[in-house]
Amino acid sequence: MSETSDQYQRRLEKLQELKHKGQDPFGHHSYQRTHSSRQLQENFAELEGQPVSVAGRLIAIRSHGKSTFADLQDADGTIQIHARVDVLGEERYEHCCGLDLGDIVGVSGELFKTRTGEVTIRCKEFTLLAKALQPLPEKFHGLQNPELRYRQRYLDLLANDKVREIFTARSRIIKAARDYLTERGFLEVETPVLQPIYGGAAARPFTTYHNALDMQLYMRIAPELYLKRLIIGGCEKVFEIGRVFRNEGIDTRHNPEFTILEAYQAYADYEDMMTLTENLVGGMCQAVHGGLTFTYQGNDIDLSPPWRRVQLLEAISEYSGVELTDLEDTDAARRQAIEAGIDPETLADQPLGYIIEKLCDRFVQPNLIQPTFMTDYPVEISPLAKRKADDRQLTARFEPFIGGEEVGNAFSELNDPLDQRQRFEAQAAARAAGDEEAHPLDEEFIQALEYGMPPTGGLGLGIDRLVMLLTDQPNLREVILFPLLRPVDDQP
């Protein structure tokens, strides 16, 4: 970053000398390329001996006196350039030698193969299209320092091929999901990010302010309540892929802003959403692995349907030995959780939902390596989900787990406006008791339900976590281009 390093100063002097001679490297508005580096590599047979032009960044220079090899990197890969004094002439060859690693150049010349078989352009013309004043990271090890990799992601992308591959995969994964849904008649929509009342998840929001309306607004924590309004409006199949914002801590599994896919289908239930999940996630995997199997952190994972289903309370019983029989008795549940080994301090004064979540996080989740639908969440922690017909204390809800990670949330949507109001009131009570993540009451959403929402299945998928799984990354930051970091304080 230093602007006083010897390398920076030398490059600055070169730039000023060029400008002084009327050759401003930053004066070019475009450059006509005939091919990308990959096209040259792949189509050498047809292109041999033909004049071609490419543009990119100089990432290696091997000078041999009167002849110099260089590697040019573009979006697709790299291509070798060969500059010779007897081709370019003394003066232009000397200019060529004044180029630095990192400079952006355009090159034209004939394509040939060296005696070692490397596809190479014999440089006839070259144009400096942008001067790099800062030196590049080291060529062999790349950029390793995680802080610099995130703060200066452009350097990470330049220096580490695998990082580019991750974000290419991310794009393919999202495209696969979007294509799958649109091909099946789902309407892609965009709903408000700035909301007067937030909802659709248990989370604390970011607040912001609208000056002209003189009102506080929230950044959405989920698009759910707006997408359900569209179902009420008769759209029947809708989805949104977008950013949501949750005002919570940052760790290997959480970033304050992340990408969610939510899909809603009228006249469908949560079992239909299981099928949709299997197909969507399977399609994402196909898009990057060409099949339904992949490896995450050493575990071979098979996404072939049908995925395992297990009821939440059964899973807790199976993996922790805790039998939660009476969902009304929070004190008993707390005692059982403490006996099972959960830190009593963390459970003090916590509601049942929290205790269940702790048991699940600690004992169940790490075991759900193969894709699993955990079903039948208690109504207390599912304020937007429809009750099960055969058990009013449980909801027709599931969360999919893969590789030990929770990757989504889905249910048969609660469409009874009277029950919805009661659920919101229970949330208000929870909030009054100190639960800062409880849902606020949304009168306008209840009013919308009062006009009649068909039975509907809804699904939310955490795109970042799925990308993390499908690209075998141990950390969410590796699949988010610019993860949130504290700013560097340059003040002394």
Add this chain to the structure above:
RNA sequence: GGGCCGUUAGCUCAGUUGGCAGAGCAUCGGACUUUUAAUCCGAGGGUCGCAGGUUCGAUCCCUGCACGGCCCA
């Protein structure tokens, strides 16, 4: 919020049981017209994260802070 670890040249990293700070790549000078982590010869480059403390002397030991990483909550 707690614990552990890290911060040394542009980058990747050594190192000093407290006594002038090291390598590779990069940079600069020289040689070299088919190399590809080019090679060979030579050179420059450091407030050792920041602020205090201990000490004759601190990059090293201690305290605090900042930023980051991992784990836990």
